[in-house]
Amino acid sequence: MVIISISESRAASAPLGLPTNTEVRAQLKEWQAANRWPWVHVSNAMRIWGLSNIPGATRLEAFSNSSRVGLHEDALRSLRRFLLTFPNPPAYVELVVRLEEERAERVREKTEYLQRQAAQRDEERAHHERYWLSREPAANGRPARASVNASNPLFGLNKATVRALSGGTL
Structure with missing residues (x-):
């Protein structure tokens, strides 16, 4: 049985795409230098986009400014995903409006899908009843x-x- 340390485990899994604090911190600094959003807007935009395990504005700022502050792996994944998806986002308000429209579209599509499923079930049930009544x-x-x-x-x-x-x- 081979026992490896946590640092060896992280080093071994780095090629699989698990982000490190240093990588994401560099991406965040680069992104923030280009876009200059307030930290609260970054955090809120990530939440509105639908990501989970999002650090708050003060935590993001502390993470960006200090190498002593780290984030959980899930938060790192979410943050990196946001930064890579929106490398040059529009203004915060425009992005929020677009994200809300996309969310409303997804809700509408899901509602229509559920209604179609219910209508199909009702039709199948009626067909089944007609079949057995005819027999x-x-x-x-x-x-x-x-x-x-x-x-x-x-x-x-x-x-x-x-x-x-x-x-x-x-």
Whole structure:
């Protein structure tokens, strides 16, 4: 059994794309020098974009200014993802408006998808009911003729059976 230290583990996983504090700090300084956003706007834009595990504005500023301050790996991933996705973002307000529009579009698409799924389930349920009602034998115990089923809205059932299936009494 081989035991490796945490630093060896991180060094071994670096090629897999796990960010380090130093790399992300350099990217953040470069990004901030180019865009000059207030730290609170950076943090809020990341949240609005939908990232999780976002450091607050004071933590971002401290992380950028001091090598003694580090971030959790998830926060580093989120921060790096934001910086790489928006290397030259528009003004904060424009970006927020665009992100909110994209979010509203995703919500609308999801709602439409759920409505289509519900309509499809209802159609399948109705088809299933029609199938089994058409297979039910007539009152005399024999299956109804196909011609009767095709033209009879009650699928060859007598009115008492339809009433009972509908929840009525005999």
